[in-house]
Amino acid sequence: MPALLQCLSHTPLVGLVDPDKPILDEINGVIAEARKEIEAFDPELVLLFSPDHYNGFFYDVMPPFCIGTAAHAIGDFGSAKGDLLVPAELAEAAVQYVLDADIDVAVSYKMQVDHGFAQPLEFLLGAIDKVPVIPVFINSVAVPLPSFKRARLLGAALGRYVATLNKRVLIIGSGGLSHQPPVPELMTANELVKDRMLGSGRNLPADERQARTQRVIDAARHFVADQNSLFPLNLEWDQWFLQQLITGRIDELDLLSNQEVSEKAGKSTHEVKNWVAATAAMATFGDYQKKSSYYRPVPEWIAGYGALTLTSVE
Numbered sequence: 001m002p003a004l005l006q007c008l009s010h011t012p013l014v015g016l017v018d019p020d021k022p023i024l025d026e027i028n029g030v031i032a033e034a035r036k037e038i039e040a041f042d043p044e045l046v047l048l049f050s051p052d053h054y055n056g057f058f059y060d061v062m063p064p065f066c067i068g069t070a071a072h073a074i075g076d077f078g079s080a081k082g083d084l085l086v087p088a089e090l091a092e093a094a095v096q097y098v099l100d101a102d103i104d105v106a107v108s109y110k111m112q113v114d115h116g117f118a119q120p121l122e123f124l125l126g127a128i129d130k131v132p133v134i135p136v137f138i139n140s141v142a143v144p145l146p147s148f149k150r151a152r153l154l155g156a157a158l159g160r161y162v163a164t165l166n167k168r169v170l171i172i173g174s175g176g177l178s179h180q181p182p183v184p185e186l187m188t189a190n191e192l193v194k195d196r197m198l199g200s201g202r203n204l205p206a207d208e209r210q211a212r213t214q215r216v217i218d219a220a221r222h223f224v225a226d227q228n229s230l231f232p233l234n235l236e237w238d239q240w241f242l243q244q245l246i247t248g249r250i251d252e253l254d255l256l257s258n259q260e261v262s263e264k265a266g267k268s269t270h271e272v273k274n275w276v277a278a279t280a281a282m283a284t285f286g287d288y289q290k291k292s293s294y295y296r297p298v299p300e301w302i303a304g305y306g307a308l309t310l311t312s313v314e
């Protein structure tokens with residue numbers, strides 16, 4: 001069975017702080033093309049790798065990786081809200097398969113997810129509950145972080161697992177590329193935010209949710225005016241990273257240290273590990289080829305915004 005890979009940056013600022021119309025049209029065109037490709041492929045199962053942003057995973061117990069056998073999207077920043085369509089038995093078997101492959105992964109029977117999961121499902125499939133999806137969380141924000149190598153090995157193990165199912169599988173990597181939005185850090189957070197990061201943020205009061213949303217919107221507006229107001233986007237790094245995936249050199253990314261990536265491209269750039277895992281999963285289906293790729297820095301979205309479509313070589 002062939003597989004299809006779609007990696008896509010996500011950003012909760014879509015519709016809230018948008019780039020100029022020609023750029024927005026260009027990006028919407030890229031998403032529309034990806035969606036058309038997916039429609040033609042007609043996936044029976046989605047394997048979705050995504051980070052979280054202290055909406056579903058907290059420092060009370062922060063796993064490097066987690067697979068959900070059920071998942072609920074909270075609808076942050078106006079993203080889609082509701083239950084994902086998770087095939088519980090397949091997801092549970094995926095956990096066992098990965099553990100048997102010596103990759104330690106957590107399981108959640110009630111996973112809470114945010115725009116990282118919801119946005120690509122909505123943009124690429126039209127809704128979060130259109131196609132059965134195995135949701136895979138990769139901790140990309142809350143230090144200490146897993147390595148690039150472990151993300152690749154997780155992806156490869158899950159790729160081998162879904163390849164056993166004899167289904168048309170769409171593999172999605174959500175996140176990145178270079179960026180550093182104002183996500184709080186445990187060491188420097190005030191007492192209230194620290195408490196939220198330790199777990200009480202799972203059900204944020206409405207006024208705090210609103211304040212959090214507004215803080216990110218304000219940061220994006222400042223970033224448009226002054227691109228040193230946050231860690232700058234790194235166009236060169238992003239393009240280099242994309243080429244690594246396109247040319248099949250994902251193993252070389254094992255050499256990247258987390259510190260180096262944070263220092264060169266920003267602390268949230270670790271979200272690209274979702275692209276690495278997705279591409280490693282794709283590689284288990286055999287040779288792949290680039291169908292299309294896209295890149296543009298979008299300060300309005302605090303994102304090195306990229307897309308990559310890979311198809312199996314038959």
Ligand SMILES: O=C(O)/C=C/c1cccc(O)c1O
Nearest residue numbers: 010011012053181216301302
């Ligand atoms: O959840 C937040 O506070 C911010 C999220 C964000 C902002 C910009 C780019 C991203 O990938 C994000 O997840």
Ligand SMILES: [Fe+2]
Nearest residue numbers: 010116175271
């Ligand atoms: Fe993100």
